[in-house]
Amino acid sequence: MRTDQIFTRLERVFARLDREPERPAHLQVPQMSRHRVVLFGATLVFYLAIVIGVLTTSWLVRLDWQLMFFRPYEQWPQVHAFLDYLVVLGQRGPTSMMVMAWLGWRCWRQHTLRPLITLGVALLALNVTVGSVKLGLGRLGPHYATQIGSAEMFGGGDIFPSGHTANAVVTWGILAYLASTGVTRRVLSTASAIVALSVGATTVYLGTHWVSDVLLGWAAGLLVLLALPWFEPFIARAEAFIMEQRVAWRLRRESGRGAVPVSVAPLSAHAKVFAQRAAEAVVVGEEPAPVAAGAAAAGAAGHGTATVTAARTAAPHVAARPHIIRSERTPVTPVGSRRPPHNERDRGGRNPATRPVTGG
Template sequence: MRTERKLTRLDRVFARLDREPERPAHIDVPRMTRHRIVLFASTLAFYVAIVWAVVITSWLVRLDWQVMFFRPYQQWAEIHAFVDYYVVLGQRGPTAVMVAAWLGWRSWRQHTLRPLLALGVSLLLLNVTVGAAKLGMGRLGPHYATSIGSNEMWLGGDIFPSGHTANAVVTWGILAYLASTPRARRWLSALSAVTSLGVGLSTVYLGTHWLSDVLLGWAAGLLILLALPWFEPLIARSEAWIFDLRDRWRERRAGTVAVPAAPVEAPVLLKPRPTPADNEAAARDTSTAARDTSAAARSARGAPAYMAPGPHTARAERTPVTPAGSRRPPHTDRMTRGGSPTARPLTGG
């Protein structure tokens, strides 16, 4: 016997997830198809080409300097306030919170943790790959440039590739990656591409990034989205491990509130229905038992309880009981029975 405990908010969330243990049939998991492999290889080649063009200080670096000297924030100063707000769509903190809230609702409705786990894996890959590239190449930004026309590489900076652009590609592109229908995936892919390119151009407008930074950041984010199908088995194993951990935690918590079990009563055996012959035999047995009981009771009432059992003696063998005296008061005027009458004196003449 166990006492019922009050469900917590976490229990209600997992209870919602347990209502449908299988993922809905209309939601397919993207696979690493040949088309996706070709796109991944093409994007990786574009990534390497951008890095090589910056390293050798090619025409791309000269274009970076020309855009910086153009000073877009002075040419179109009237949109400066809008761009300051729009660039927030590429900041990791606010965008991750917004997208995680949406995917959390999706997880609730679809009874699976896959959307949240996919977002976590993509952000982890983003931090590792983009962060390593930033620190490894160490490029300085436009505001900290030291020599005109140089590539500003390996000088301790952290600007190449653009983190805002890569974060916008991954954060908003994950919505397209997790879309339920092909039509929704196409529309969300186009929307995320436009949003991420707009965020990248906003950083160029504000003068915080080179144009080549934006191109490399866009390629870095796209590589992460294209490589996510390779991590789907890891996501599935992580989801199963989380649910298994939940089950063990729930069993351990339920064991702490258990009370001693009540003793189990012996099972009651059902007797067959008695027949008329059985009823008559039972009635005879009952009457015989009643007569024996009444006879025993009468015999118990007839014998005094204080007399000890012993052998009977004849009347002649018993000791005669002589009364100590008569209970009647003495009468002097009466004669004793069997005696001679006493002479009375004569009086008179």
């Protein structure tokens, strides 16, 4: 038998994570296979080629300017309102919250913290890699271009590579990376690719990015996803560390309370009433002995005996009063009695005034 404990919301979440099994048996942690290494190397070469092509003002820069002068938002203005909402799927704040909510539910169902930790690692790697290149190259956007035909590098901008595009690749691609089955992984991979392509094309349509910015954003996000298996040992250690800290925090919390788990048998409804009356009597300073005796009798009548717990010591202490025998107690006369005095009564209990008068 054990006592019923009141858990906080955080403790209930961790209690859910403690249930069996810690991780479903069919889930496979992605490994850095040869195929993935080849894709990572090819993507890295493509990434470097885009950077070199922009730095050398190659044909890629001329393509940027041609599309800039074409002004797609003026050619198809009827889809402008829709694409203003679609581009939100590439913003880091809203997309991170949506994906985090889904992965939090996955953590709850699979009893593991790995999905959320993986998302955090991916977003951290994305911010470090993309942010450093943005600030290092400092390219200006189409709306802030100063010289026609120039690459607009090192001008204090921050659009190369496209953050919206890279973020769309990582935040939606992480769902495919954490998929539990092969079919789900293929479906989510296709869906995330469509979203990432749409977000990148939308930024070009709105005129906020060059084409080369979008190409480099796709490559930057794909590099982060392909490199995630290298971080799996760190993710496993981070999860183990968080669970160890949670256990240590729980022990410190329980030791600070000084609570000792004590077994208590369940009481019946009558015993609970007697116990409640006894507690009220202790608070107001009355004699709880008869009530406690009634509770003991109710428990002994077949409803189970209650073991004395450490929580009972937390009740307020009331000093014992001297016992007064019945003869020493002050008699109390009831006020407002409606009973007539004894001298007005006869032996039959009737009032003489109401007796009928007979004789002369």
